[in-house]
Amino acid sequence: MYFSTTAATFALFSLFTVSLAQTFTSCNPMNSTTCPADTALGVANYTIDFTQSMMTDTVWNATAGSVTYGDDGADFTINVRGDAPTVQTNFYIFFGQVEVWLKTAKGQGIVSSIVLESDDLDEVDWEWIGGNDSYVQTNYFGKGNTTSFDRAAWYPVDDPQGGFHNYTVDWTAEKLEWFIDGQSIRVLNYSDANGGKNFPQTPCNVRLGIWAGGDPANANGTIEWAGGETNYNDSPYTMTVKKVRVTDASRGTEYVYGDETGSYTSIKVLNDTTPIKLDGEDSTSAAKTIKQKWNGLPQTTKYIIIGVVGGVLLIVASVFAFCCIRQRRAGKHERLIEDAKYEKNAAEVLAYRADMTKMRFDKSKGPSVHVSPIIGNGGAAFQNYGQTQPMMGGMRSPAPQYGHGHNVNPFGGARGYQKF
Template identity: 60%
Template sequence: MHSFRAIPFAVLSFLTTVYGQTFTDCNPLNSTCPPNQALGVANYTIDFTQNTMSDKVWNVTARPINYGDDGAEFTIAEKGQSPTVQSNFFLFFGQVEIIMKPASGQGIVSSMVLQSQDLDEVDWEFIGGNNSYVETNFFSKGNQTDYGNAIWYPIDAPQDSFHNYTLDWSPEKLDWIVNGNIIRTLTYKDAANGLKFPQTPCDVRLGIWAGGDPSQPQGTIDWAGGKTDYDKAPFTMAVKSVRVSDASRGTQYVYGDNTGSYQSIKVLNDTKPLHLDGNNSPSSSQTMSQKWSGLPQTTKYIIIGVVCGVVGLAVIIFGFCCFRQRRAGKHEKLLEDAKYEKMQGEVMAHRMDMNRMRSEHKMMGASSVEHFSPMSPMMGNAGAQYPFPSQASPMIPGRSPNPNGYSNGYAYGGGRGYQKY
């Protein structure tokens, strides 16, 4: 997404007055200041269509703020109004998500700002006369002469509908995100190797003001898009909901020295946490990447360790199951092979028995042929029933088989009488 930087340097020279909502009660770079009240929970969400701001959580620094169907309404109805709220809690890295619709109107500025006591600052700024762009900006330690920090990005009609504007802030980088899409990233290294990187506990500020008010310097009026015409009031910025995720889990943040470095911040747990007025639940508009970035480093390490442990255990269980299954498969194969071999043996034995029976049957058939001579057609019933002795010669017609030489047409019946043939 391309940025837009069409702001003349002459105009930028007056922008120190634009950020009238930025101030500090005590600068820890110059003195010892009271501890900052920490948010103390992973996610704090408040829906302004269902809840109003509690004085314990939000400090209304300029009124009025009303509530309607669109949520919290920051309205300029007449000259001199600049409705603004500031959280009573601080976050030390994390995420801030706001569902909002900025106000229209020439010279009207809608903003969401993170600011620390030593004046580290991160901004979303919307110009009422420009319904196509949003300004992203940051400052470090109150140095508002870094005019090149501001970059404008195109947005699809922000004044006509609600969009999700999120800041994802860590010690390594800062992301400006619109509807889940990162439009800008500032790394710690790119910000003068951390010297210009916002890195100290910040509160959350929401507000609307007339940058085009005739009392403002001309440079501010030009930056705001021109003079404000109060005859066209009211001008309303609507905030539907806010979600804040604190990367730390302390109840207080204390500056350990005057360096303003994030390494010097001490996280304490000596007091009770802040009693919140919303729901301590994650936003449904968070991406997985945003949820992960919002977790403290220790929690990330624990999650990574648990996930690695679960994956490792799963691999071990899987390997063990594969090993057992392989052994079981081998055992089943051996059993099946034994069954197969047994069946093969039984089949072979059956075949051998069948072959033996066939052989015996053939032998019995051969034996019957050897002991009984075939019946001669010349023989009568006697010949069929009484075979000749094995040494007898076959009977020849006209000759007597007996040694006495009878040839009267009768044959000797082997001691059983004569029989005519």
């Protein structure tokens, strides 16, 4: 059951939402007959799980900002003012289904969205306001027509910011139906959209994005619709998309507008080109982050890789430890050599200083005196008086009576100084 509002409130919301929706086209087939053909999905089903694969440039076009990948999937994040990460598929579907498993962003003035958009501005919307954790707005447009104000409707959803929900649109030529977790919440019949004139009915691509409707530069009505002015100091604000599944009811590789009416009956389905190379579960060479590649490996392969990497790390650690020990020993040996050199140099310096001191001392005392090794202490007395001792080659000391005894010989004699 959807959330009832007054007609005036619906009108106000719808009016503001016109400026909020991701409504732009590079060439409008209702205004030109030279618009290029739209690339079709080319297969019945396309599925990508962003916990296991990344978007590729072949399938997705980042029209603003960039997407990062975490454990829960693709993250669309507003970090600073001006951020508005948005992507759209390079393929179109001509009726079909779009399922998105999504967790919306928190934050006053922050808008999370899923949009189906055609070249002539047919549009189907899901929009969540960051300051409202209880409702989602569904909306649609036909050829960009904003003359009526009865399109938007709000429906309750359980904690869209805290958990993932499956938001699905089932689109046929007869009706549009919105689902939350498999439960139908709204049906729009072809005839109920201004007799079909405002019913979305031309090939659409799929767009995912987040933006700050509450940016201070926006119009007051936009800020009010978005729930108030955004405070960028509270960032980051993140919308996370876990998985996307798209089916195409047609089986072509290109869609061409046959005239400028914008009617689904004018669309030509062609098969003259090669189908787009898909990623995700529909590709054998899906782009993955390193973590996604690791998570996708069989457990046995993981054990083998861990063992190999562990063995390599152990070898590297062992080599490193050996080199460190060897270097340490070499360093210790070099230190010992250097210490020995230092001690030798220090000893030589000390010896040199001793020699220099002796030389200075000898010079200050006059001529040097030669002391006979045979005379011993007796010769030293002459040195004290400045006399020289003649060489006496092998002469023994004279008898004790010739000198003055200073020491008593323990064997009964006395030694004295030789006297002349």
